[in-house]
Amino acid sequence: MNYLSTRGSIKQAQSAEAIRTGIAPDGGLFTPESIPSLSQTEIQAMAGLGYQELATKILAMYLTDYQPSDLKGMTNAAYACPTKFGVPQVTPVVQLTEGDYLLELFHGPTCAFKDLALQLLPHLMTKAGEISGDHNKIIILVATSGDTGKAALEGFRDIPGTRIIVFYPEEGVSQIQKLQMTTQEGANTGVVSVKGNFDDAQNGVKAIFTDAAIVKELAVNGMSFSSANSINWGRLAPQIVYYFYGYLDLCRRGAVKPGRPINIAVPTGNFGNILAGYFAKEMGLPIARMICASNSNNVLTDFINTGVYDRNRTFYTTISPSMDILISSNLERLLFYLSNQDPKRVGEWMMELKFKGGYRVDRETELKMKAIFYGGFATENETKDTIGRVYRDHNYVMDPHTAVGKTISDRYRRETGDELPTLMVATASPFKFNRSVVQAILGETAVQDRSEFELVEKLKEISGREIPAGLRDLDRKEIRHRTVCSREEMPKVVKEILKL
Numbered sequence: 001m002n003y004l005s006t007r008g009s010i011k012q013a014q015s016a017e018a019i020r021t022g023i024a025p026d027g028g029l030f031t032p033e034s035i036p037s038l039s040q041t042e043i044q045a046m047a048g049l050g051y052q053e054l055a056t057k058i059l060a061m062y063l064t065d066y067q068p069s070d071l072k073g074m075t076n077a078a079y080a081c082p083t084k085f086g087v088p089q090v091t092p093v094v095q096l097t098e099g100d101y102l103l104e105l106f107h108g109p110t111c112a113f114k115d116l117a118l119q120l121l122p123h124l125m126t127k128a129g130e131i132s133g134d135h136n137k138i139i140i141l142v143a144t145s146g147d148t149g150k151a152a153l154e155g156f157r158d159i160p161g162t163r164i165i166v167f168y169p170e171e172g173v174s175q176i177q178k179l180q181m182t183t184q185e186g187a188n189t190g191v192v193s194v195k196g197n198f199d200d201a202q203n204g205v206k207a208i209f210t211d212a213a214i215v216k217e218l219a220v221n222g223m224s225f226s227s228a229n230s231i232n233w234g235r236l237a238p239q240i241v242y243y244f245y246g247y248l249d250l251c252r253r254g255a256v257k258p259g260r261p262i263n264i265a266v267p268t269g270n271f272g273n274i275l276a277g278y279f280a281k282e283m284g285l286p287i288a289r290m291i292c293a294s295n296s297n298n299v300l301t302d303f304i305n306t307g308v309y310d311r312n313r314t315f316y317t318t319i320s321p322s323m324d325i326l327i328s329s330n331l332e333r334l335l336f337y338l339s340n341q342d343p344k345r346v347g348e349w350m351m352e353l354k355f356k357g358g359y360r361v362d363r364e365t366e367l368k369m370k371a372i373f374y375g376g377f378a379t380e381n382e383t384k385d386t387i388g389r390v391y392r393d394h395n396y397v398m399d400p401h402t403a404v405g406k407t408i409s410d411r412y413r414r415e416t417g418d419e420l421p422t423l424m425v426a427t428a429s430p431f432k433f434n435r436s437v438v439q440a441i442l443g444e445t446a447v448q449d450r451s452e453f454e455l456v457e458k459l460k461e462i463s464g465r466e467i468p469a470g471l472r473d474l475d476r477k478e479i480r481h482r483t484v485c486s487r488e489e490m491p492k493v494v495k496e497i498l499k500l
């Protein structure tokens, strides 16, 4: 399979190169030249496969320069139960009502769907080095506002040939998120607190990536940087798998007849998760409508409804923080396909976004998008109402991100009367966002003056679920990372950690 840059400079790359380098030299995203297509018979032939086997099969269609036997080893390691994922199905389906199903993507080590990609990416990346003859040690730098950093640390810990350093802002991560990172184990992990906010950490990391002196010093010492962020093809490809798994599970339980369509609902930020669903649909998986759910940062809702992308708007901090995003990077890949693979047009839109903060797509692209996607956003109150209502009606505790998806999925059904079964992706464990979840269910007095640890216990009572292994005993674990630095000191800290 051949990979292209969405902005046109690269016309021939293999998946290993795309994964090892992350982003194309022209700033575009690596994306497959064509999307493999499967018949309904071929899709049904995969029913009954375990998650690892299914992942191996789907990935082999995209990562054609990897040996299938290597992919098998990697998926077995990445999705092992119980060492990595808490349940053998990896992404189990839960029925909520007659036509509503949840695809739970939060049973990995850090309790959010990013584990599905970040458990596999380190294996793909080290193998990519071997395939392309690049034997440098891989140095991963991450700036995180919470979830991504921890998921990347867990993915890369003790993976030979890699070193990972995560910077998080001193102000802005929750007590639990901070402890998740400062207690991180693994001989190749580094965690540093930056005095400032997320932007300071992010700008600091970007500056290091492009610091010619450091890059050269790394090269001399047999090392090179890479990135684990969500525009890397190695993060997107593994996410296609669970849409197949979810659909086949619905067929198995008789909720949908083989070959008949379903809708999917995805709480969306950077457009990675829903784009993986688009790939599944284009491969032939019977998905009718893709419901793109946003929080108050509703830039995608407006884009789907009007064809105008406009990031010049207020940024809101919400109870679904992993969707607090105004630039949805992976949208670029969708536009590439919808514009019939026109890198010139995509490049122009991205330049307008960069310099003016927005762009309008042509009418044809807009109509194609509307035929596939339904966009909507949930306010904070609507999200909390949904958490409370779903708990009272179905005795199911949802995290705020998932509740945004459910809110918009319900609205879509009311507005259109579309009665197709819906698979909603559940992107995080409620235990990760215990304060807003307990507040939504029991009210403000239940959370007042309570520590996050008390609230985790409370949530255990309410939900009847066990506290996930990764969040248990956090307050008793040894703190292993104490480095604090300013934005200016970040390059020095990287060099110290790498012993340069």
Ligand SMILES: *Cc1c(COP(=O)(O)O)cnc(C)c1O
Pocket: 112, 113, 114, 147, 230, 267, 268, 269, 270, 271, 272, 273, 274, 322, 323, 401, 427, 428
């Ligand atoms: C990252 C994240 C999202 C958003 O996913 P995208 O791929 O960025 O659209 C939604 N929910 C949770 C819990 C997340 O961590």
